[in-house]
Amino acid sequence: MSERNDPAAFLPTAFTVAQARDAGVPRGRLRGASFAQPFHGVRVRGAVEANSLSASCRALAPRLRPGQFFSHETALALHGVWMPEWPYRPLVHVSAYRPAREPRTHGVVGHRLQVREPAWTHLDDLPVEDPIRAWRQVGGLWRRGDIVAAADFLISGTVPLATTAELRAEITRMGDVRRGILGRALHDVRAGVRSARETRLRLLLVEAGLPEPAVAWNLFDSRGTFVAELDLAFPRYRVAVEYDGRVHAEDVAQFARDADRWAAIRREGWAHERILAHHLDGDGRVAVGIARGALLRSGWTPGR
Structure with missing residues (x-):
């Protein structure tokens, strides 16, 4: 089939099966080797870059519903924050504030958050949680040293993404976790760190x-x-x-x-x-x- 007669050629790199159906793409066409299937109901033209969190997020993006956004360590990674070292591998986390629902599918960790005014933004057309909120969210996932390093990143650099006061205010407003690990980590945070x-x-x-x-x-x-x-x-x-x-x-x-x-x-x-x-x-x-x-x-x- 020539590209001019192939309806799949006019779809974006990542798309949902429903989008393909609406475009007139035969279901059998989507089972071919031309498309990767990184998540249920999603197809990607070509292959998804292995071990790339951002590539996985771009592949999942067409499946996200209104009110859903990348959160926790996924959001921090998309903001450029340092991740825990290998062999730790950050997962794809997606959240939604009540009453919206989080996604439930293989390969995605879903979270339904407390009712709160959303603060997520768009990075490269991806809906991404506010970095201050995402930092608090990893308090339930990471070791203290990694939490300190993430905060060091957030308050350092030419244009810091947060201040120590803002991180402390987030803890005060939403509460600490794991026997106060966030407050203990914040005690050790220092500006000016480079790695x-x-x-x-x-x-x-x-x-x-x-x-x-x-x-x-x-x-x-x-x-x-x-x-x-x-x-x-x-x-x-x-x-x-x-x-x-x-x-x-x-x-x-x-x-x-x-x-x-x-x-x-x-x-x-x-x-x-x-x-x-x-x-x-x-x-x-x-x-x-x-x-x-x-x-x-x-x-x-x-x-x-």
């Missing part, structure tokens, strides 16, 4: 009994000239600890700039410790040992 692993490193150091480091601390030389922004700094002991994910490992120019930066920090009399990915493996004790050693050499006394 989820930086959050994890900071929490590991504090929980191990080390002093709490300053986040995004600006280092200046004796003439007041800016030297570097330090991810985690212990100014009293002139120790900087930074997570180095080696994103630019293959970028020779970037690596050279990084090396010059490290040298400039050391010239100011600071100890500079780089924590690499393998240092955080397991319980992260190797990373803690590196930071502890630098602090001890710089005059820190445990328990002080």
Whole structure:
């Protein structure tokens, strides 16, 4: 069948079976290899990108009814918030405020929420929950460290998606969960964090009994000239600890700039410790040992 005579050619990439029927597409045509079937009642031209939450959301979108929207960890992922690390895999969560009903189909976690004024918005034509509300919603799903990292993301960056006060107000209005995990997480939230692993490193150091480091601390030389922004700094002991994910490992120019930066920090009399990915493996004790050693050499006394 030529494209001009094929009614399926005029449908969007993702569509419902009902839409195809209304367009005159024969039911048998939808069973062919040309269309993927990611959800009941939905067809996608071609294939849905594997392990892509956003692709799954785009595939499900035609099936959503008025009042339904992506929520919980799905909403946070669509807002760009850091997700828990592998092997954790976020699921597709869709909610609706009463009296609307949540979807009930395989591959989707549905939620019917308390009566409340909706606050969801559209991102790339997808209905997505407000990030502050979505952060509270993952309180029932995630570990405390991941909840802290998500809040760190929300309050950081050039254009933060939330403030600490707004997150606290959401808890006050709608209540805490799991023995107060959200309030405890909020106590550890800090602005200026650049990655989820930086959050994890900071929490590991504090929980191990080390002093709490300053986040995004600006280092200046004796003439007041800016030297570097330090991810985690212990100014009293002139120790900087930074997570180095080696994103630019293959970028020779970037690596050279990084090396010059490290040298400039050391010239100011600071100890500079780089924590690499393998240092955080397991319980992260190797990373803690590196930071502890630098602090001890710089005059820190445990328990002080």
